Amino acid sequence: MAKELKLMKGNEAIAEAAIRSGCDGYFGYPITPQSEVMEYLMLEKPWEKTGMVVLQAESETSSINMVYGGAGAGKKVMTSSSSPGISLMQEGMTYLAGAELPCLVVNVVRGGPGLGTIQPSQADYFQATKGGGHGDYQLYVLAPASVQEMYDFVFDAWEIAFKYRNPVMILSDGAIGQVMEKLYVGDYVPRWTDEQIHKIAPWATFGKPASRDHNIITSLELDSAKQELHNQKLQAKYREMERNEVRFEEINCEDAEYLFVAYGSSARIAQKAIQLGREKGIKVGLLRPITLFPFPTKKLAELSKKVKGMLSVEMSAGQMVMDVKLATEGRCKVEHYGRFGGMIPTPHEVLEALEEKIIKG
Amino acid sequence: MTEEIIIAGFGGQGVLSMGKILAYSGAMQDKEVSWMPSYGPEMRGGTANVSVIISDERISSPIISQFDTAIILNQQSLDKFEHSVKPGGVLLYDPNGITKPPTRKDINIYKVAATEKSAELGMAKVFNMIVLGAFLKVKPVVTEEYIEKGLLKSLPERHHKLIPDNLKAVETGKELVETVHTL
Numbered sequence: 001m002a003k004e005l006k007l008m009k010g011n012e013a014i015a016e017a018a019i020r021s022g023c024d025g026y027f028g029y030p031i032t033p034q035s036e037v038m039e040y041l042m043l044e045k046p047w048e049k050t051g052m053v054v055l056q057a058e059s060e061t062s063s064i065n066m067v068y069g070g071a072g073a074g075k076k077v078m079t080s081s082s083s084p085g086i087s088l089m090q091e092g093m094t095y096l097a098g099a100e101l102p103c104l105v106v107n108v109v110r111g112g113p114g115l116g117t118i119q120p121s122q123a124d125y126f127q128a129t130k131g132g133g134h135g136d137y138q139l140y141v142l143a144p145a146s147v148q149e150m151y152d153f154v155f156d157a158w159e160i161a162f163k164y165r166n167p168v169m170i171l172s173d174g175a176i177g178q179v180m181e182k183l184y185v186g187d188y189v190p191r192w193t194d195e196q197i198h199k200i201a202p203w204a205t206f207g208k209p210a211s212r213d214h215n216i217i218t219s220l221e222l223d224s225a226k227q228e229l230h231n232q233k234l235q236a237k238y239r240e241m242e243r244n245e246v247r248f249e250e251i252n253c254e255d256a257e258y259l260f261v262a263y264g265s266s267a268r269i270a271q272k273a274i275q276l277g278r279e280k281g282i283k284v285g286l287l288r289p290i291t292l293f294p295f296p297t298k299k300l301a302e303l304s305k306k307v308k309g310m311l312s313v314e315m316s317a318g319q320m321v322m323d324v325k326l327a328t329e330g331r332c333k334v335e336h337y338g339r340f341g342g343m344i345p346t347p348h349e350v351l352e353a354l355e356e357k358i359i360k361g
Numbered sequence: 362m363t364e365e366i367i368i369a370g371f372g373g374q375g376v377l378s379m380g381k382i383l384a385y386s387g388a389m390q391d392k393e394v395s396w397m398p399s400y401g402p403e404m405r406g407g408t409a410n411v412s413v414i415i416s417d418e419r420i421s422s423p424i425i426s427q428f429d430t431a432i433i434l435n436q437q438s439l440d441k442f443e444h445s446v447k448p449g450g451v452l453l454y455d456p457n458g459i460t461k462p463p464t465r466k467d468i469n470i471y472k473v474a475a476t477e478k479s480a481e482l483g484m485a486k487v488f489n490m491i492v493l494g495a496f497l498k499v500k501p502v503v504t505e506e507y508i509e510k511g512l513l514k515s516l517p518e519r520h521h522k523l524i525p526d527n528l529k530a531v532e533t534g535k536e537l538v539e540t541v542h543t544l
Contacts, residue, residue: 007381007388007396007514033400118400179423180381180396182388271421346426 003184010150010176011036013183014080014106017154019046022189024075025053027066029085032118033174034108037080050191060085064092064105071101072217074197074204076158080106082174083124084115093167094133098219100234102161104154105139106170108177111342119342120174122264125319128171129293136231138238140168140245141292143263147181160245162200164237171292173315175265175344247290248299252278256285258358259303260350261324262313263289270313272347277354284354292320297327304328309358313350314338333358362417364502365425369410369442370434375489380411383493386503386511387415395423408437415502432496436460449544453496470541471499478537479530487530494534
């Protein structure tokens with residue numbers, strides 16, 4: 001595959017990946033810090049090149065329901081927004097999960113609550129991994145930590161979304177959205193033909209051949225026994241994801257006595273804190289969850305038998321730390337360090353927190 | 362080699378685009394690069410800044426709080442970033458509008474009268490490239506030929522005719538930079 005070097009913002013990488021991965025439709029509404037996704041798409045005019053639809057909807061509520069419609073037809077469709085906009089989409093998200101519709105939702109998180117701030121934050125972890133909408137459902141959640149991953153994860157998202165018939169979220173933040181880094185892009189993947197869609201998504205409401213009954217896409221089932229069966233099927237699917245689709249990265253873990261657990265831009269900051277710590281002789285490593293659901297629970301359980309303590313570094317008041325505690329079951333000390341409201345911790349601050357809360361504490 | 366740089370000034374001075382050209386040039390020279398802008402309310406009419414990292418190694422954090430070099434283009438930014446320069450590092454500033462010059466003795470300080478020069482030449486648009494030239498004279502982190510390649514890659518084609526003027530401005534900056542204090 002021909003690899004071409006580009007220099008791009010994370011948000012632009014999402015848009016470029018959408019075009020190159022054969023996305024059929026993007027529906028969105030502008031909000032800082034992710035507006036470059038749609039801006040880039042509008043400039044690139046993919047409808048002239050690949051036939052991909054790009055539409056600015058009148059609101060986020062509208063965009064997510066356009067996604068529902070497109071996904072129901074077996075198309076590769078997506079939206080992107082930032083925290084307040086993603087909150088508006090939560091009804092649509094639970095409907096998509098209930099109706100088992102594959103799609104991609106990108107959240108370039110900013111500080112909350114409410115309108116909050118436009119600066120980076122990771123305070124939407126609970127919303128992304130523990131619901132957000134109502135009912136027992138899970139999104140598959142990918143957390144990119146570089147511009148390259150913003151690009152690559154769009155391709156991965158389609159794979160997972162269609163394999164499991166489940167919505168996928170890319171949970172990024174303002175820093176990864178705005179930073180410009182080197183990016184290698186590959187060849188264009190053609191959009192699926194009608195025949196391919198019939199084969200890949202036989203459940204889709206995409207023209208009924210005489211050979212089968214009507215397909216019905218709905219999240220409604222008033223017969224409780226049937227609704228329970230549907231829920232059991234969903235839960236079995238989530239357990240399968242937990243068995244097969246966990247992703248993480250280990251950095252300097254081999255000899256580590258202490259561990260940072262961090263995702264997204266916090267993981268980048270933690271990497272710098274590792275350099276600073278190792279210069280001082282502190283054996284510290286990083287476990288970076290790449291999937292937030294399914295969470296690398298097993299890996300953390302294993303590491304908790306080897307290290308003296310873990311510091312969960314998040315730009316939130318402490319959300320992922322609860323999953324770290326559940327995974328480690330008290331085998332080692334677990335604390336949280338975070339800044340919020342759009343403040344970004346410095347590597348020095350993160351190292352200091354490790355020394356104070358874990359090593360001395 | 363890892364060079365961590367902050368460029369800070371008023372919105373409209375070409376702070377972000379100067380950082381972009383530097384980052385593109387580094388990328389063309391096969392370096393690892395990152396470009397992290399401020400995107401807050403300041404870019405809507407106040408101060409603007411961007412952190413650029415150019416390195417031979419994989420860049421850990423693109424978000425940094427201490428810098429090898431600070432390129433400062435107004436008083437507010439000088440007040441804000443003078444103390445974020447690492448000891449032994451470089452502070453380069455344009456004296457235009459500076460009422461309280463830098464005072465640190467543990468860093469190397471240079472100035473470049475780029476505002477004045479670009480007005481004199483009637484080329485306000487290449488002001489930022491004069492500053493870039495001054496920086497490259499002090500810290501040659503990317504070489505000339507890659508600046509040209511960076512410009513080609515970062516500027517839209519309709520602006521490619523302006524590249525010779527930009528390169529001339531880089532040269533001007535190299536000649537114009539003055540030492541204020543070195544260790």
